[in-house]
Every structure is written in C-alpha cells, then in structure tokens.
Amino acid sequence: MAKALLLDLSGVLYDGDVLLPGALEAVRRVQGSDLEVRFITNTSQKTRVDLLAHLRGFGFSVEEPQLFTAVDAARQWLQQRDLRPFCLVHENIRGEFDDFEQDDPNAVLIADAADGFSYANLNRAFQLCLEGAPLLGVGYNRYFKSGGEVLMDVGAFIVAVEFAAGIKATIVGKPSPEFFHQVLASTSASAEHALMVGDDVFGDVEGALNAGLPACLVRTGKYRPGDEARIDGDFALVDSVAEAVELALAAA
C-alpha cells in the first residue's frame, strides 16, 4: 500500500529547461490524492532557492519543506562535525557554504563542480584526503543528461579521489539509506509504504531498494536500454512519471 511518493527531479520531471510530457499533470494528480509527495535530488548545480523557482516555473506546486537536496544534507553533515570544508562545488552553489570557515580546510566536499573539476582542484582535494581529511560526496551518480548530451557526474570524480588517496567517501545524498530515511521521516509512511521514482538505476532505484523502499525506474532522462539489467532486486520499469503515478495510486 503506497502512502508516500518520492520523486527525483531531473530526468523525471524535466530535462534542463524542458518539462517532460505529462509530468505536471501527473504530479498534480497525485498531490490531489492521499499520497504524500516529496522531491528528492542530488543536483548540486543549483541552490535550494533556484531549484524551488525552477520547479515552480514549470508550474509544479512545491512547499519548501517538501524538497530534499543532497547539498542540504552535506551542509548538515559538515555543521554537525564543525568542519572546515574545501568545497569542490559549482560556482552557482558556492554561496551555500559561505557560513563555513574554509581557510585551512580539514574536510573535502565534492559536489557537481562541472568545469571546476580541474586537475588543480582535484589535486587539492586529493592531497587533503591523503593527509586524513574526510571526503564527503553528494552522490555516486555516474552521469547525467543535459541538453541532449551525457556528462560525467560527481560519482566519477569521487571515485577518482578515493582511488588516488586510498580512502572511501561518505555519501550524503542518494544512494545513502540515511538520505532516503531522512526524507521518509518527514512523512507518515514507513519505507515499505513509499515509492521512489527515478531515472538513475543506481542512485535512485538501487539506493531506494537498499533503504527498504519499493522503487520505479522511468525510461526518461538518462535512462538507457538495458539499465534495468544492471542491478539486482525487484522494481517497476515504466515509460514516464505519469505511469509511475498510476502505479502508486493503484497501490494506494
């Protein structure tokens, strides 16, 4: 019985500046039902404020507490430990970390820095980690789709630093079970009564399954034929978020 629906953003609801067909109607439909809806993203090229504006610009109705981002989870993780992060992040979100002391860093945060993934910046992250600084990552995402092009995502750069320094990162976004559970804690649903919908078979689907949530892979966004065979476990495979919503409502 589905009580909560967790929706990934990019590749599920929209692709860059393009709304995906049927997404707006599907989200409206489920928001008119008894299901609680949450928006959950590893995207780290936009601030929380800009993400909300982006969603609302498409016409989505999103209350501020319904949005959960890996960047927020990273902020919390660093704050709780009183760390001074070296932020290898996109220029767009640098301001989200203005309240952290960043001189003489004793931690490394890697988010989707895009062109910020230079040899010099990666070496700085690597050198700190080699000296013992903890490495924090927003996700293990392999690639994402933007404007019809596939681009390397943050996970690739995290594994690069892990490999070079011989360490393991702490991941705060998807596929971390803690992240899914944090989102669930804002609803009245337990894990088995939620449904995670995403286009990333690893971060969204495998992550949700490992956290005890049923999951649904959509054939939009970064989905490539055969992705469903890349992980173990039972999950639904559907053409779009509209079809995922049908599944959730039928199980409600």
Place this chain on the structure above:
Amino acid sequence: MAKALLLDLSGVLYDGDVLLPGALEAVRRVQGSDLEVRFITNTSQKTRVDLLAHLRGFGFSVEEPQLFTAVDAARQWLQQRDLRPFCLVHENIRGEFDDFEQDDPNAVLIADAADGFSYANLNRAFQLCLEGAPLLGVGYNRYFKSGGEVLMDVGAFIVAVEFAAGIKATIVGKPSPEFFHQVLASTSASAEHALMVGDDVFGDVEGALNAGLPACLVRTGKYRPGDEARIDGDFALVDSVAEAVELALAAA
C-alpha cells in the same frame, strides 16, 4: 638466482630533476656485472627521446633498446588493432601519436595528461567509451611525487571514466603482466630470475609479483610509511636503489 634487474625510473633513480643519492653508482655497478638491466616506466609526460636524454643527462648509460615505456606499449596496442585514438595525453607527448588518424576516434587513450584532465576532455573520453570505444590506459598509478608535491596520477582518471561509463580499461603499462613479460623477453632471464625495483607498491611491486617476478620496494620517491602493508605477497623493502642492487648482486 638473479639474472635481470628491472628498474623503475622516477622515484627510484631520480625525483624530477634531482638525482637520488647513490643511484648513479648503483646502476654503474650492476651494469658492470653479469646482470642484464632494463629501465621500465609508466611515465607519460616525456617522449622516449626526452626520457633517454633525461637519463643520460644524469650520467646513466642507457642503450635505446633497454628502455621500455607504457607509451610505446600503447602505440603498439593501437597500431595492432588499427584504431583511431582520442588521445587524452600530455602536450609533451602528443607528437608520439601524429601517425595515427585521430578524426572520428573509435578508441580512447588516457595517459598522464596533467592539466589536460579538464572536465571537457574527460567528458569526451567518457562519451566515446559509453558508445563502445575501448579504453586504453598507460597504468593504474594512483599518484606520483613531483617537486616535493604529491599529484594524482593517471589511474585515478581511468577509474573515473571506467566508473562513469560502466566499463573496464585495458592497461598496457605496469601493473599489466604482459608489459613485464615484454620487458623480460628482451633478456635471457625468466620471470623468477628477475628482480623488479620500484617505489610504487601497486604498479611496481604488486604488478611484478602478479607477473611472477620477485620485487623490491624502495623507500624513496612516492613511498610512504606503511605502503608495504597495503598489498599481499613476499617482497623486499629497502632504503634505496643502491640497497636493491646489493640484493640483486648477492643473489646473482
């Protein structure tokens, strides 16, 4: 019984432009014995010609056929398969691939590109691999030391592309057993009668052991205390190449 000595270059004989203490005398000594000496490197920031000049500039006596580089092994691998490589390599060695057709690439070569490891270049490599192009790497080296600084090495960027594209690279340099065997084939020694000397516990020592060669880890170059505990297997741990040469001569 040692019959051949395989010497890594950077971190064993020299560090950048600095000759390591005792290295010149040690190599001269072993070259005056019955042992056959070979120089074997994954370095990919210098051409073969420049490497020979660099070694000879320190005073080392090196015959051209005694030097084995991963870049040469990469050239051979690509030539044998008649491939058109996208070369993510250092500007210094770009000319080594001038005889390859590189328009419309159907393979990817990753060497130590240093500042060439930009987000744009890595994405180009990733996109080709995602479409099925084979990925060739000069080594799985994690980091190297240059001018007293540790810097991420080629292995980190290879694992980044492997992870993003969901593929495995073919490694032509160390630790590939084929590379060690190719070097050995130029000597009269079998694997068990050779000794590999290096400062990289993975590429040099673990690679040699997996190829059936005895190995010796030197506490110079990139060596960090505790490196010897990072792999399984029996190998010697010595302070310098001079001590490694003593070992080899004592066993000759």
